[in-house]
Amino acid sequence: MARFLLATIWFALCAMSMAQVQSGRELVRLPASQTIHDIAINSTVATTITFPEKITLLTGYGLVTDPTAANQLSTGNNPVAVVHYENVLSDTLVVRLIKPGEPCHATIRTARALYLMRFTPSESANLAVIVPPPTPATAAQEVGPEVVAQKRLKFSSDELVGMLGKARNRKALQPLNPGLYTGWQERNGLDMTSTQGQLSSTIYEIQRHPDKDLTVFRCWLANKGTDLFEYDPKSVKIRVGERSYDAQLVDAAPEVRAGQTIPLDLVLQGGPGGSREGISINQDFRIELPEPGRRDVIDPTLFGDTVAEGK
Numbered sequence: 001m002a003r004f005l006l007a008t009i010w011f012a013l014c015a016m017s018m019a020q021v022q023s024g025r026e027l028v029r030l031p032a033s034q035t036i037h038d039i040a041i042n043s044t045v046a047t048t049i050t051f052p053e054k055i056t057l058l059t060g061y062g063l064v065t066d067p068t069a070a071n072q073l074s075t076g077n078n079p080v081a082v083v084h085y086e087n088v089l090s091d092t093l094v095v096r097l098i099k100p101g102e103p104c105h106a107t108i109r110t111a112r113a114l115y116l117m118r119f120t121p122s123e124s125a126n127l128a129v130i131v132p133p134p135t136p137a138t139a140a141q142e143v144g145p146e147v148v149a150q151k152r153l154k155f156s157s158d159e160l161v162g163m164l165g166k167a168r169n170r171k172a173l174q175p176l177n178p179g180l181y182t183g184w185q186e187r188n189g190l191d192m193t194s195t196q197g198q199l200s201s202t203i204y205e206i207q208r209h210p211d212k213d214l215t216v217f218r219c220w221l222a223n224k225g226t227d228l229f230e231y232d233p234k235s236v237k238i239r240v241g242e243r244s245y246d247a248q249l250v251d252a253a254p255e256v257r258a259g260q261t262i263p264l265d266l267v268l269q270g271g272p273g274g275s276r277e278g279i280s281i282n283q284d285f286r287i288e289l290p291e292p293g294r295r296d297v298i299d300p301t302l303f304g305d306t307v308a309e310g311k
Contacts, residue, residue, distance in 0.1 A: 213278065
């Protein structure tokens with residue numbers, strides 16, 4: 001009978017001891033993505049919290065280093081729980097509930113991060129807590145091929161022509177419908193001039209629609225020589241420093257007579273395969289002209305005498 005009584009008492013004490021600690025959550029690893037971390041504490045368990053680096057600051061209403069200070073915080077209408085804490089090591093904190101009440105909030109700072117803790121009184125406490133290292137603000141995230149394809153630019157000749165029309169008519173349309181040019185950037189009154197042989201090209205206006213990664217260059221092309229200049233407009237490029245960009249749309253006459261000045265408009269959008277170039281309009285741009293000669297003129301001798309003679 002005595003042995004049975006001792007065994008009953010032993011099992012009861014074990015059950016009470018187990019009830020003081022949360023079953024299955026004795027050791028808690030806090031998620032790095034969470035803003036406020038909840039930690040269950042009580043008056044019979046010392047909960048150990050281990051940080052990834054040295055603790056430099058610990059503050060919070062209801063936190064005390066002297067257990068007798070609980071009597072001072074208990075005066076008046078103070079519903080917040082009183083929690084005793086101790087820095088047993090530079091990176092380790094031990095907490096225990098002194099007076100029950102509403103959760104006690106604490107702010108803990110280390111050399112590289114700031115942590116927000118909420119100590120919640122509970123019948124079953126967490127025995128040990130491990131705090132993760134801070135997540136870098138610029139941590140790279142894996143992106144699937146579907147997302148990459150979705151974010152690529154969708155090239156459209158109709159859109160290029162429409163955007164060029166909007167750029168040309170901006171001064172007339174914007175006062176009537178300002179929302180039509182929301183997000184657009186513009187530089188006016190420019191004189192970015194370059195000379196290639198007898199040709200002089202000048203960029204006098206740049207407009208950009210960042211969402212579409214689209215830039216419009218409005219220019220003049222002047223022939224200061226004595227001979228006709230014939231060229232392929234599709235081969236005109238925009239140059240910035242050491243790099244040249246192909247234009248997706250060029251609107252200009254294919255020839256410039258001696259002493260003549262013609263308008264030249266170019267539209268750039270994105271890069272190869274739908275990628276984005278992100279060109280800033282606040283740069284020193286230049287027009288890069290091709291060598292004289294029309295590339296779209298077919299040499300009839302390549303197809304034999306019959307084609308050459310129109311037979």
